[in-house]
Ligand SMILES: Nc1ncnc2c1ncn2[C@@H]1O[C@H](COP(=O)(O)OP(=O)(O)OP(=O)(O)O)[C@@H](O)[C@H]1O
């Protein structure tokens with residue numbers, strides 16, 4: 001394959017090649033009928049059924065390439081975008097990143113963590129000490145305001161340097177740095193909190209809340225194809241988040257039933273052969289379905305069935 005030639009006229013779509021976002025992204029691509037075979041050791045793959053090339057990259061590299069217009073479309077974490085944009089703020093040059101869609105995975109918080117039994121309870125107590133993180137710019141900027149408060153001086157630290165917080169960078173396993181004596185506190189991602197607790201740490205503040213996002217370059221080529229992909233991904237997300245609930249109920253109970261299952265717009269109502277009864281079908285949030293079924297049963301609904309939704313397009 002002649003990569004340069006093969007990429008001409010193709011929309012470049014960056015996907016995290018490893019880590020927490022990788023598998024959910026592959027699931028989204030499959031659900032969106034984006035067909036490809038990834039050759040081993042090659043991080044650029046041509047999509048078989050659309051004029052797209054997938055580029056598998058570290059999540060942290062994707063914001064830079066999208067901001068500069070080298071890649072048209074990408075999926076990464078909001079944390080990665082915020083970190084990159086502190087390093088290389090968007091300029092007024094027509095380049096930049098637009099967020100297209102928040103995605104229902106990669107949810108986590110970037111938190112300041114310290115030993116759970118220690119005497120540090122507030123981030124300002126870490127000013128002037130060593131903090132380890134993979135998010136150097138977010139952490140520096142977060143502590144800059146405490147440094148400024150502490151010195152009453154400018155946000156970039158005090159004049160004699162005593163209160164400047166030392167930010168140490170680590171590429172991973174940041175939680176270990178306190179036990180190793182390399183830092184007094186850390187700033188790292190927390191989702192379940194299991195990793196933090198396993199290291200005997202507690203969170204004392206949140207720097208940023210993050211989720212995975214679909215982003216596009218302000219210079220993205222082929223806006224129609226970008227919209228098509230966004231619309232397919234939105235459909236997959238809706239299908240994952242909702243189930244279809246159908247049931248039979250006496251017509252006179254419809255006003256109450258419609259409150260229990262209002263649907264995305266409105267429930268679909270069909271008459272039944274049996275006088276005075278109707279069949280209702282309605283989309284219900286997957287996470288609420290057990291409570292909804294309990295409530296439907298309580299108000300007199302019968303033959304309550306729940307089906308998964310294969311795919312969806314809705315506003
Ligand atoms: N525990 C988590 N729960 C949910 N999302 C997470 C979690 N950890 C990381 N993320 C999200 O996934 C992104 C990539 O993190 P992850 O640690 O999986 O990447 P990675 O490719 O292994 O990167 P690195 O090599 O820098 O560790 C993060 O920027 C964040 O948006």
Ligand SMILES: O=P(O)(O)OC[C@H]1O[C@H](OP(=O)(O)OP(=O)(O)O)[C@H](O)[C@@H]1O
Pocket residue numbers: 019020172173174175188189190191192193194195196
């Ligand atoms: O709150 P939890 O659910 O325990 O998740 C938090 C952990 O997840 C991320 O690391 P990951 O496991 O992706 O590995 P890494 O340290 O190599 O980045 C993050 O850096 C934390 O260590």
